[in-house]
Structures are given as C-alpha cells and as structure tokens.
Amino acid sequence: MKFKLPKTPAVYVKGKSFRLADVDPDDTKPFAHHPDDRDEATPRLLALRQRLSELQELLYAEHKRSLLIVLQAMDTGGKDGAIENLLTGVNPAGVLVASFKAPSKEELDHDFLWRIHAQAPKHGHITVFNRSHYEDVLITRVHGLIDEKTCKQHYEDINNFEQLLMNSGTRILKFFLHISKDEQAKRLQARLDDPAKNWKFDPNDLKERAYWDDYQDAYEAAMRHCSSGDAPWFVIPANEKWARDLAISEIVVAALEDMDPQPPKPDFDPKAQVIE
Amino acid sequence: MKFKLPKTPAVYVKGKSFRLADVDPDDTKPFAHHPDDRDEATPRLLALRQRLSELQELLYAEHKRSLLIVLQAMDTGGKDGAIENLLTGVNPAGVLVASFKAPSKEELDHDFLWRIHAQAPKHGHITVFNRSHYEDVLITRVHGLIDEKTCKQHYEDINNFEQLLMNSGTRILKFFLHISKDEQAKRLQARLDDPAKNWKFDPNDLKERAYWDDYQDAYEAAMRHCSSGDAPWFVIPANEKWARDLAISEIVVAALEDMDPQPPKPDFDPKAQVIE
Numbered sequence: 001m002k003f004k005l006p007k008t009p010a011v012y013v014k015g016k017s018f019r020l021a022d023v024d025p026d027d028t029k030p031f032a033h034h035p036d037d038r039d040e041a042t043p044r045l046l047a048l049r050q051r052l053s054e055l056q057e058l059l060y061a062e063h064k065r066s067l068l069i070v071l072q073a074m075d076t077g078g079k080d081g082a083i084e085n086l087l088t089g090v091n092p093a094g095v096l097v098a099s100f101k102a103p104s105k106e107e108l109d110h111d112f113l114w115r116i117h118a119q120a121p122k123h124g125h126i127t128v129f130n131r132s133h134y135e136d137v138l139i140t141r142v143h144g145l146i147d148e149k150t151c152k153q154h155y156e157d158i159n160n161f162e163q164l165l166m167n168s169g170t171r172i173l174k175f176f177l178h179i180s181k182d183e184q185a186k187r188l189q190a191r192l193d194d195p196a197k198n199w200k201f202d203p204n205d206l207k208e209r210a211y212w213d214d215y216q217d218a219y220e221a222a223m224r225h226c227s228s229g230d231a232p233w234f235v236i237p238a239n240e241k242w243a244r245d246l247a248i249s250e251i252v253v254a255a256l257e258d259m260d261p262q263p264p265k266p267d268f269d270p271k272a273q274v275i276e
Numbered sequence: 277m278k279f280k281l282p283k284t285p286a287v288y289v290k291g292k293s294f295r296l297a298d299v300d301p302d303d304t305k306p307f308a309h310h311p312d313d314r315d316e317a318t319p320r321l322l323a324l325r326q327r328l329s330e331l332q333e334l335l336y337a338e339h340k341r342s343l344l345i346v347l348q349a350m351d352t353g354g355k356d357g358a359i360e361n362l363l364t365g366v367n368p369a370g371v372l373v374a375s376f377k378a379p380s381k382e383e384l385d386h387d388f389l390w391r392i393h394a395q396a397p398k399h400g401h402i403t404v405f406n407r408s409h410y411e412d413v414l415i416t417r418v419h420g421l422i423d424e425k426t427c428k429q430h431y432e433d434i435n436n437f438e439q440l441l442m443n444s445g446t447r448i449l450k451f452f453l454h455i456s457k458d459e460q461a462k463r464l465q466a467r468l469d470d471p472a473k474n475w476k477f478d479p480n481d482l483k484e485r486a487y488w489d490d491y492q493d494a495y496e497a498a499m500r501h502c503s504s505g506d507a508p509w510f511v512i513p514a515n516e517k518w519a520r521d522l523a524i525s526e527i528v529v530a531a532l533e534d535m536d537p538q539p540p541k542p543d544f545d546p547k548a549q550v551i552e
Contacts, residue, residue, distance in 0.1 A: 061475045084367045092363040093356060093373040093406065130369065185551045192546040199337045199539040206551065263475040270468040275461045275482065 001229045002171075003258035008247035010175075011235040013227040020220040020235065025180040027237040031246060042242060048249040049089040055256040059124055060094040061263035065169035066121035067256065069128045072138070073177035074215060075205040076187035078238050079130050082177060085245040086252065087128070096121070099130040112136040112154065113161050120165055133158055134174075137222045142214045155225040162231045172231040173255055175248055176219060177238035181212050277505045278447075279534035284523035286451075287511045289503035296496040296511065301456040303513040307522060318518060324525040325365040331532040335400055336370040337539035341445035342397035343532065345404045348414070349453035350491060351481040352463035354514050355406050358453060361521040362528065363404070372397070375406040388412040388430065389437050396441055409434055410450075413498045418490045431501040438507045448507040449531055451524055452495060453514035457488050 005012060009027040059065065069086075071079045087095055098119035107115045113133055121127035137154045140146045146154070162172055179187075188209075191201040208215075227233035234251060238244040281288060285303040335341065345362075347355045363371055374395035383391045389409055397403035413430045416422045422430070438448055455463075464485075467477040484491075503509035510527060514520040 080367075080369060083369050087368045088366075089364055090368070091356075091360045092366070092368050092371050092404075093359050093375065095368050096372065097369040099369065128368075188549075188551050192549055192551075195546075196539070198542040198546055201542065201544075201546070201549070203544050203549065206549065209551070263472070266474040266477065268477075268479050270471075270474055270477070273464075273468050273477070273479065273482065275464050275468075275485070 001232065003255055006250040006254045008250050009237045009243055010247045010251060013223040013233040013235060016224050018220065018224050018227075020178070020216055020223070023178055023235045023237060025178045025183065025237050025239040028240050028243040031243055042246060045085070045242075045246050045249055048246075048253050051253050052086070052249065052256070053090050055253065055261065056090050056094050056126055058261040058263060059126070059256065059259070060091075061124070062261040063124040063264070065171065065259060065261065066123055067126045067252075067259070068121050068165065068170050068172045069126065069252065070132045070134065070172070070174040071128060071130055071177065072132060072134050072175070072219070073238065074179060074184060074212070075202075075208060076184050076191075077177040077179050078241060078244060079177060081241060082175075082238075082245055082248055083128055083130060086248055087126075090126070094124060095126050095128070097128045097130055100132060100135065111157075113157060117161070121170055123169070133161070134222055134226075138215065138218045141218045141221075142211050151221075152225075155222070158226050159228075159231075162226075166230055171255055171259055173251060174227070174231065174233045175251075176223065176233060176235050177244060178235050179238045181209075183239045184209065184212075277508065279531055282526040282530045284526050285513045285519055286523045286527060289499040289509040289511060292500050294496065294500050294503075296454070296492055296499070299454055299511045299513060301454045301459065301513050301515040304516050304519040307519050318522060321361070321518075321522050321525055324522075324529050327529050328362070328525065328532070329366050331529065331537065332366050332370050332402055334537040334539060335402070335532065335535070336367075337400070338537040339400040339540070341447065341535060341537065342399055343402045343528075343535070344397050344441065344446050344448045345402065345528065346408045346410065346448070346450040347404060347406055347453065348408065348410050348451070348495070349514065350455060350460060350488070351478075351484060352460050352467075353453040353455050354517060354520060355453060357517060358451075358514075358521055358524055359404055359406060362524055363402075366402070370400060371402050371404070373404045373406055376408055376411065387433075389433060393437070397446055399445070409437070410498055410502075414491065414494045417494045417497075418487050427497075428501075431498070434502050435504075435507075438502075442506055447531055447535055449528060450503070450507065450509045451527075452499065452509060452511050453520060454511050455514045457485075459515045460485065460488075 001012065007030050009029055009031065011023050059067065071082060073079050083097055103115060116133040119127065137151055141151050166172060188201065188205060191197040223233040236244050236247050277288065283306050285305055285307065287299050335343065347358060349355050359373055379391060392409040395403065413427055417427050442448060464477065464481060467473040499509040512520050512523050
C-alpha cells in the first residue's frame, strides 16, 4: 500500500486469492463506539470531516494533484448516504460527484471509458464516481452482454486508464459497500413502507436482486484483477451505516494526509506589493 | 417578483433607474444579530442550511426542475466564502459549482454562451456559477474589448439565453456581492500579511483594482439590462460577511420554498411488491 492504513473494518483487496464471502457485512471491529442511532455521526466522524475540509482546501490551493473516489455497491448499498456523510462540510467548489447511469446512445458509440474520462477530476478537486467504469465488468458480465475475453480486456483497459490518471497526479481509492442480501431486503422494504421514500424504489431493483450471487462473483473477479497498492479496492462492511461512513472517512483522510498537499510558494514578494 | 422576498439588506434591481452607488456595502439592516466573530454562522444561518438541505433533496427527488445561482463580485468580494457558507451541509451529489476563468482558445472559437450552456444545471440540481456569462459584459467592456453595440447585443443574448433555461424548468437567481473599495484594500492586505493566504493573492488583482469605477459602471449597466422578476439580480451588501451569507441563504431558501418541489408519485403499487 502507498500509505499506512488506519484501523477500520475495511478489507484491502490484495491478490487473486481474495474472497468476498470471507468479509462479514456486519463487521464493525475495531471500532469501539456503536451509537444507538446508527445514522448519527460519531464524534470521530465529525473530527474527520473537519480534517477533510482542511486537506481539501490545501489540495485546491496546491492545484497540481487530485483525488478520485470510486463507489460501487449493490442497490440500497448506501452510496448516496456514504457520499453525503463523507463530503458534507467540505467546500462544494472543490468537489464533484459524477453519477453514471445507463449509457446514452452517443456514449455507447464510443469505447466504455470515453464518458468516464470526461469526468476525471481536475487539479485540486476531489471527484466521487457514484457507479463507474466498473459497471462495464459487472452488469454487462452478469447479463452476458460481454464474453469472458472482452471482460478480461476491460480489466486491462481499466488498469491502464487508472494508471494514466495516476501518472498525471490523481490518487485513486475504490470502495465496495458490502451489504448482505438480508440487509438489502430490509432496506427495499423500508422504501416501500415509507411513502416519503417511495421515489427511491425501483421495481427493476427486484429483478437485479435475483442475480445477487452472480453480482457477488463479478465484484470479486473485478476487484481481484483491478486492485493494487496504487489504486486499491477496499471492501467496506456496510450493514452498519455508521461504521461504513467512519471507515471510508478514515481511509480518505489517511490518503490525503499521505499526499500532504502544499499551497504554492508565492512568485512575488508579499512585502513589496502596494495597494492604492 | 416571482416570489415573496424575505427581509434582508439585499436590493432587488428593478428598472433602468437603478443606481449601484445608492447601495451601502456596509448595510446589515434589518438583520438584528451582529456576532462578534463575523465569520461565525448565526443560528438563523444554520436553520436555513438545514432547510436548504431538505429542499434540495426534494428538488432532486422531483427531478424535473433546477436552480441556477449566479455569483459575481469584484476581486476579494467573497464569492468563495459565500458559496461555502450557502452550500456546506447540502448533499454534494445534487450540487455543482462551475467556476469560469479566462476562456480557452477553443472556447473563444465559439459564441460567448457556448461554454456557459455546457454547465447549465441538470434536473434536480442546484448549480452555482462562480463568475459567469456576465464577465462578457464586464471585463470585456471595461478593457474596451467589445464596443457599445456588441455589449447591447450581449445583454439581449443573455436575456434570451436565461429565458431558454427558465422555459425548461430552471429558476435563476443572480447575486452581486457588493464591497467597498476600502474593504477590498483590507482584504488584499490580509492576503499579503498572512503567509497561509498568500496563494490567494494575484498581483494582477492590483491592476484590475485601478479600474474600480469602470467596473462599478459596467455592473450597474449589466444589472439594469438583465434583471427581471423571473431572473432577478440582487445586490448583496457584502462588507459584513455574516450579513452577506445570511441574505443569500434567505433568498435562496425563499425561492426554493416558492418552487415547492414534490417527489414523484410512485407508478407502482408499494403494497404489491414482493421482496424475495
């Protein structure tokens, strides 16, 4: 790993022997605090937010490098909540959330990384991909839209693409929010039971749910092929929302501390400036 | 006006007789509270943030309309701080800040609204323009890069462009952060005196400062020509940061309350869904 990992329930995917089934979605160790209200931010999360806000300002001032955060999950896995809890409090001028839905006809007329590249982070920015180029080795694979050979090519294309971004100063962190099938059932039911949440429910989610095991296999394979110390995948146990958010924040802040962004030295003499 | 204006120090620009010199940059009336620490958020600002966060989620859920906030100011006028204080706490997935700098060569090969149009807000989004298409009737006019006739055409093009956005569901609010020339001197000096703020100082700002009166004239003319009840310009007295931020938040929240976004009704029967 490029930086010292903080102690969290997150599992860094290393090597071809990684097994997703070995990661417990309920795990919250070594976090000690377990609030009664699971949606409540812990004091530690608030401290991390404050630090993230400072580091982001330094990154923006430096204006040479950037941070890309890739978020993937099964439906109801908590991507929206995780983004909100990570970034609320950070200056929105230095942050961009790119959400990738089903590609448009024009996007399909290009290679699968074309629309992704267009959203790559600017200097000084933190960009979050809510879904990403990994959908092209997940949903397409599960539904047989690509064959094994194409899928392997895609892994290689993805690794080369991420290397390109890293070569020009982008740090990459990838998080898979790992929930259990039972937890998904609970969350889908909650969206049906609460009229204020009905709009978040999509009947198609039930069809995709039937492919649960295939998706787990596809995620496992993608992470095995596309995780490295430079552009790591982390599996985040995500049944407990507070632990999920805390783990992500710890890792993001640790990565930025390691980047140690520095405002540029002025190329003028501050004492020689005369304001009239 | 399209909605009932809350009581703030902001001045709504109405008609050709508007005079910028009549607006006092120090004005904080009718706000009663004046915190000792001017950067400190007032309890009212915190309440407005909370409400803005709720309204933004509803706008996102509705996914039919959007809000465009245009921010203009003289250098050090406080655009960055205003954006941070308005939007911190709002889910960054529904917000985009577009910063317009000097146009690139490719952008100059198109009409002046081409690059602006590309950043127009998506359905469900709040987009903030940090500088905007108005630069093309400000800096260009002050430095004689366009003549009077072209400037008048630009006003018309701008009004037609904003009408197009409104016709497809975008509400537009435009804010000029109004500081005094003395206040700018103080803020520039502060950037020189504090090494941690040196990176925010640009010696070119001193050159532009010499054109202060020309800029005030250009702002006044632009606001006279391009303010209406549908797409209003507001002059925000901005010497006092806390009053500036509170005024903007009050107006933004009032506009969103007036829009009254509604999550869509489900097109399925929540009770008939079976999760297996």
